[in-house]
């Protein structure tokens with residue numbers, strides 16, 4: 001009987017984003033398994049593909065044969081195959097994009113790179129039959145004694161290539177590929193000793209252990225203020241998993257994956273930690289993977305994509321700083337590591353431990369309705385206090401004749417820091433480039449009446465637009481709230497802050513850290529060390545520098561313009577502001593000298609700023625969750641963003657309009673917003689137009705939405721317009 005295989009073609013193209021059926025050559029009939037990499041004819045050429053399923057029947061009539069098997073062992077596990085399917089459905093991506101996210105490129109070029117080809121005996125091979133060929137006899141004896149050997153090893157033992165060849169012809173030996181054993185790096189290092197847990201830590205740790213021992217998958221949110229000692233709980237939780245013979249996976253934001261952090265984990269589990277992040281490439285990446293596959297590494301520490309690490313028998317998955325936007329991938333597959341983690345935790349019946357001082361609204365909401373266990377730590381574990389936060393009203397500064405970007409309070413505090421030879425951090429929001437219109441006299445910002453996001457200024461038309469729903473209006477000449485005339489475009493960047501600082505203190509050494517200055521591989525670590533060693537007094541940067549910094553000599557943190565975060569044209573702007581202030585505040589008062597935080601804003605009464613200044617997460621959550629509920633934003637609805645981009649404005653608009661029309665015919669639950677120009681309307685010559693679908697539980701509609709996508713991609717002539725679909729985007733600009 002013939003058998004068939006459903007094959008995923010390894011080609012990045014929407015046209016081949018469906019399984020193709022091939023006939024399995026009878027000779028392979030029993031050896032082809034799901035997950036194997038194979039070669040198949042495709043059109044006039046030959047392609048790599050992956051076996052998704054083996055079938056006994058196929059409705060397809062004209063079938064071609066699988067040409068070759070790249071590796072006799074499946075490259076993809078059953079878990080990976082299931083995950084590829086889930087990623088493609090959930091995040092509206094091509095299956096091949098999902099597969100590529102799961103496997104390093106080196107694996108796709110001809111099977112696992114850790115496999116070596118060996119020669120082994122076929123069962124019935126027997127020296128007796130080779131009486132008249134003593135060298136062949138010797139070869140068979142060697143293979144019997146030593147087990148499978150590589151060709152060159154046999155040759156070194158005195159067996160010529162010709163002899164090997166004739167044994168193969170007689171079907172006495174055959175080729176096989178086996179996992180090569182990595183050389184064990186014996187570490188003499190003694191593991192660092194676990195710390196004695198504080199009472200609050202012990203309480204949380206016990207609950208984590210109980211969850212690990214429980215065979216049901218569980219999700220726990222560890223809400224612990226900065227420096228409450230969450231890391232120690234992760235470390236001891238991991239140790240518990242290892243004792244039980246299980247493995248553990250820990251994710252941290254890319255930027256906090258510093259050498260210090262890595263040393264911390266390797267120190268506790270010497271020789272057993274594999275590290276994966278985007279700067280680890282090539283041979284080093286292969287080595288880390290081999291450690292995981294061979295079982296040598298039972299702990300994986302990494303950034304977002306490490307969530308795909310091929311660990312077996314996972315007992316614990318930790319996501320530190322779970323609220324971070326970097327856990328969402330911004331290109332296909334546009335997955336959120338937290339959701340993938342929960343998918344894997346369920347499959348492995350493991351514990352998902354989410355840690356943060358400022359949990360995402362989504363996670364805290366899940367805890368508030370009992371879907372996630374909530375653990376909290378409200379005190380610092382070190383004998384230090386959270387710093388006092390002073391909110392400076394920039395409107396008053398202006399009224400009192402002080403127009404500088406640094407308020408008088410901030411300047412006074414900075415001088416104190418410099419006099420005492422301490423250090424200061426100054427923050428600017430990274431996404432400050434999306435401009436908004438602000439009244440400098442009363443702080444008023446123009447917002448969309450229906451979406452409640454700030455409206456974006458479009459310089460070409462001279463109007464303001466809501467980039468969710470498309471609502472458009474004139475730029476006001478006077479402030480609608482106070483009638484003032486100082487209503488204008490607002491922006492502030494790190495460079496500007498640096499220039500102003502240099503004017504004020506020409507002799508003080510400064511470091512500026514943002515994506516421009518830390519682009520190179522080791523720049524971040526260099527600046528980090530430089531500042532830590534006290535070689536600069538002031539560090540100016542975007543919030544990315546806030547992560548994981550631990551400088552005891554920092555006694556002042558200034559947020560130069562909280563408004564850039566607060567007025568992002570994004571419904572998560574208040575959440576980001578609260579997180580930003582809380583996180584940066586956590587960077588000071590870590591030493592015996594204490595510390596202070598100064599937040600400058602035109603909107604001092606805003607609940608995010610007030611709650612952050614009071615270190616009160618719950619107050620913030622209560623306000624924000626009510627607003628989300630009223631406006632129908634996540635976690636009360638799902639959002640799907642369809643972003644169209646292309647070089648010709650009209651075609652982009654036409655494509656977006658066609659697509660939106662098709663969506664509207666589906667009768668989906670919820671609202672269809674747009675098409676509207678994206679907040680960043682032109683990037684590198686591409687016009688960007690988006691449609692947002694917002695509704696309660698859109699997941700069941702995925703197949704119908706995908707169908708429209710397929711139709712969109714197969715329309716002739718094909719639109720010269722890219723379509724990017726993002727399920728529950730973290731950033732909508």
Ligand code: ADP
Nearest residue numbers: 195196197198226227228229230231232381382
């Ligand atoms: P978080 O991740 O909650 O912000 P950390 O894990 O960074 O906090 O801990 C803050 C500091 O407290 C670190 O320097 C850590 O080494 C220290 N620490 C953690 N647990 C203990 C403990 N039980 N006893 C003493 N120091 C601790």
Ligand code: ZN
Nearest residue numbers: 448451466469
């Ligand atoms: Zn709107």
